[in-house]
Amino acid sequence: MNDPHQLVPAAARDDVHLSQIGHSEVPRFAALYRTIWAPLGGGGREAWTVADWRSELAQPGTEAWIATLGGHNVGMAQIGWTGQGDAGFTVIGVIPSRQGEGIGGDLLTRLTRHLWEHPAPNGRATHRVWLWTLPDEHPHTIPNYLARGFQRGPDLVG
Template identity: 45%
Template sequence: MERTGVNLEMTDPAQLRAAAEIPELGIEEVDASAAPTVCQLYKEIWADGGGRSGWSAGQWEKELSPKEIRTWVANVADRPVGFAEVGWQRNGHVVIVVIGVIPEFQGRGIGGDFVSRITALAWRPPTTRVWLWTVPDEHPHTVPNYLSRGFRVTDRGNEAD
């Protein structure tokens, strides 16, 4: 199945327009041992069964193990409500591979704050570009959230699922 997506990027940390901070939102960097939590969160966030919904915790552990991959879990009142997988590339580029919040916590500003915090972490030197690929129809606020944070569309294209 092919999905039409959109590439977005920032090329300067000054482009980041942070969302309002949500005081109850905490983020914690985790390692590959958090794969069962990440696996469950992915299934909750993308309940339609697409993408990596069929992955096992073992597949997630392998995905999150390389040293250039860093992962954060978003928590509200000690409950995991989202996660972000971020990859550091050798050319100074950083890709937000996956980021999302479970549906029960969407619409509260948590996604905007989470994207803001993860993007700020991605801009730690020697980063020269932060980018991502997303599917606009996954959620109506997906692309508007990234645009509001300062990302700009670079092109549209397909990804083979």
């Protein structure tokens, strides 16, 4: 996505609360990752320890977010800025029991806006927002990305 006006917002889920997590909540984030990706074969970070996650999420320009519904974790995302104008999603997902309810689209919409509206830690404005995808994504994933206005790049699978 090369312009914030390309974002096609999903329906807002006013019942879903989104919050950026701090250092003390990294174990919760790691557990949520495993809950989301276990049914898909585990993902590349299934074996990561809390220390691995802490190291990853401590990188400059990296943020971790958790979505809750009725006080229960329902989704998560890791986003970040390169400092060169690129910003993007490294990880985004919704727990299996809540997939297909519009939570992922709302999460993607809110955090895409956040990436456009906030500069990198070095002050550089965002000029492009990207998504990292894998061949074994949930079937709703890439259609959700495309519906939000993201475009297929040369490396987009699916």
